[in-house]
Amino acid sequence: VGTPDRLQPADEELMHRVAAGDNEALAQLHQRYAGAVYSLAYRMLNDREGAEELLNEAFVRVWRQAASFDARRGKFSTWLMSVARNLGIDALRSRRARPQRSDPLTPDDPELDPVDDTADVERDVWHAERRRLIRQALRELPAAQREALELAYFEGLTQSEISARLGDPLGTTKTRIRLGLQKLRDLLLSSDLGAEIS
Amino acid sequence: VTHADVRELIACYALNALDQDEATVVREHLVECGFCANLAREASEVAHYLPYAAGYQPPPGGSLERLLATVAPGARAAASRPLPGDLPRWAGEAPGLLNPAPPGTRPGVPDAVGGGAGQRAGARPGQPRGWMAGLIERWLGSLRAPVFAPVAAMVLVALGVAGWNMSLMGELRDDRRQMSLLQTRLAQQTHLLVMVTSGSAVTRPLQGTALAPSAELRLIMDGESNSAMLMAMRLPPLPTGRIYQVWLGRQGARMPAGRLVVDDQGDGECNLQLDSSVHSYDSAWITLEPAQGGPMPNSPGVARGVL
Numbered sequence: 244v245g246t247p248d249r250l251q252p253a254d255e256e257l258m259h260r261v262a263a264g265d266n267e268a269l270a271q272l273h274q275r276y277a278g279a280v281y282s283l284a285y286r287m288l289n290d291r292e293g294a295e296e297l298l299n300e301a302f303v304r305v306w307r308q309a310a311s312f313d314a315r316r317g318k319f320s321t322w323l324m325s326v327a328r329n330l331g332i333d334a335l336r337s338r339r340a341r342p343q344r345s346d347p348l349t350p351d352d353p354e355l356d357p358v359d360d361t362a363d364v365e366r367d368v369w370h371a372e373r374r375r376l377i378r379q380a381l382r383e384l385p386a387a388q389r390e391a392l393e394l395a396y397f398e399g400l401t402q403s404e405i406s407a408r409l410g411d412p413l414g415t416t417k418t419r420i421r422l423g424l425q426k427l428r429d430l431l432l433s434s435d436l437g438a439e440i441s
Numbered sequence: 442v443t444h445a446d447v448r449e450l451i452a453c454y455a456l457n458a459l460d461q462d463e464a465t466v467v468r469e470h471l472v473e474c475g476f477c478a479n480l481a482r483e484a485s486e487v488a489h490y491l492p493y494a495a496g497y498q499p500p501p502g503g504s505l506e507r508l509l510a511t512v513a514p515g516a517r518a519a520a521s522r523p524l525p526g527d528l529p530r531w532a533g534e535a536p537g538l539l540n541p542a543p544p545g546t547r548p549g550v551p552d553a554v555g556g557g558a559g560q561r562a563g564a565r566p567g568q569p570r571g572w573m574a575g576l577i578e579r580w581l582g583s584l585r586a587p588v589f590a591p592v593a594a595m596v597l598v599a600l601g602v603a604g605w606n607m608s609l610m611g612e613l614r615d616d617r618r619q620m621s622l623l624q625t626r627l628a629q630q631t632h633l634l635v636m637v638t639s640g641s642a643v644t645r646p647l648q649g650t651a652l653a654p655s656a657e658l659r660l661i662m663d664g665e666s667n668s669a670m671l672m673a674m675r676l677p678p679l680p681t682g683r684i685y686q687v688w689l690g691r692q693g694a695r696m697p698a699g700r701l702v703v704d705d706q707g708d709g710e711c712n713l714q715l716d717s718s719v720h721s722y723d724s725a726w727i728t729l730e731p732a733q734g735g736p737m738p739n740s741p742g743v744a745r746g747v748l
Contacts, residue, residue: 266509273508274624277500279492286495295501299508306512324492332457371635374493378665381494395458396491402453403460421452428487440486 254319262309273302276320279370280327287331287397297334301327332399373436380430388423391416442466447477455484496666499632499712629710633661633670641665647725647746653677656707658727658744662719669713671699673727676707676743682732685743687713690724700734701727722748 252260252271260268280301284294304326312322381389394405406416432440447470453459454467471478636642642663649656657674671687679685685701696716703709715722726745728738 266512269512270505270509273505277504278497281500281504282495282498283492285498291501294498295504298500298504299511302508303511306508321489324489328492329457368631368635370493371497371632373490374495374497374666375639377490377494392456392491393494395453395456396488397495399457401458401460405458417449417453420456420458421449424452424455424484424487427490428483431487431490436490 255314258305258309258312258314258319261306262312266306269302269306272305272319272323276323277302279320280323283324283327284331287328287399288334293334297327297330300330328396328399335399376434376436377431380427380434383430384423384426388419388426391419392423392427395420442470444470444474444477447474448480451477451481452484455481455488497632497668499628626704626710629670629712632712633672633710636661636663636666636668636670639663639665645725645746645748647671647727647744649676649744650742652729652741653743656744658746660713660725660746660748662748664718664720667715667719669698669715669719670710671701671713671725671727672710673701673703673744674706674708676701676703676709676727678705678707679703680729683729684732684734685709685727686730686734686738687711688726688728688738689713689715689722690726691717691722695726695738697734697736698725724748 252268254272254275257268257272261272277298281294281298284297284301285291288294288297301323305323312319381392384392390409391405394400394408395402400408402416402420403413405411405420406413409416411419428440431437447467450459450463450467454464457464459467467481471481637644642661645660645662647658647660649658653676656676658676659672660669661672662669673685676685685703687698687701688695689698690696698713698715699711701709701711724745724747726738726742728742729740730738
């Protein structure tokens, strides 16, 4: 798959600048990752307004927590997506605590002005290729394993909640998630992403 | 808790899909067990790829501006040490230099520069003057006083710098806006390129109506990522206050699917917003609408096509 242009400042370097109060560096990180964060948020919340809110909050945290970010503990992209996902889980759990809608969630009315702020062409292509490989690997999983993984990751359900949702014994759910994640790892290792995974 | 029990939970732990108590049990075990800690690391690595399985959604326009506005006060506070390339602050930020008159009042305007130190005349009835002009004239007058001359000169210099900075800031804003538009187009075209080369995309032409006979339009739909883009060329220039709006149709119903922005040549691209599978739509239109858009088309179409 390759990696984005190394002539561009690395994410970690930009984070260092963000920690020093450089909002241009923050803007560069936003341009790199806003699409990925918004896509994840939209996939989790199925709601444009909520996803936009989450996108903003995730990058506000980047701004506020940049000084405590430690590149030795992991990549910036991993950290950012974890921040976004945790915000998504919080939002979903808060929604579940409220009375449920009787109709299934559907996307909100589309906005009239969809604009993509990302402009790093090489990085965009890299993200698109990565997305394609991961989706392809997920498609190769048995449907039950894929469904269990998606419920856990994108809907923030615990194994007990997944078990209740699908009407399966808890042990079956645990096994599906374990086998699904293991198989996904094997598939990614044998794909062009293999070199990234140790 | 046995070693085997924990191993069964590690995948859920990596996905943050355990209840609090179970997560604590696993966490404590991982501190003591290198083998399981390695399994957890491997599981986490894979979990970190899952966000990219979400179908691509372009972030909404203005999200960067919103973020920068949110962090702006912090940005100023944190930037106490000027970074290389920073513009000098404009004088208006320095407290005490300018003290505008309270609302509803205007400072007096000196009637003559040669009025002497501290000599001030009241405002002339029927001759409203800007308070800034008044201040400048007053300071010009005070230049003649030996004591105040250096101060007044410094204030004038500061005002000049402030004006220059304001002008630069305006230019920067314009450049940034222009850059943002170009970046948006570039990103749209990149996305288009990725879609067209994905192998799973199909393309459908849209036909310009009598309002746009020379227009060429293509709708590219990708079932794999469930996304669609519209590419347009040679649409007529937009009248002021109007936009091109894209609609998708399904079994007689029409849904707004996005706004198409075109350049001076009438060329442009846009991601379409879908409310279900991209292949569930059977038709597409483009109409000319008021700038705020609307839930239903209210003008003749400029292009249409069967999907």
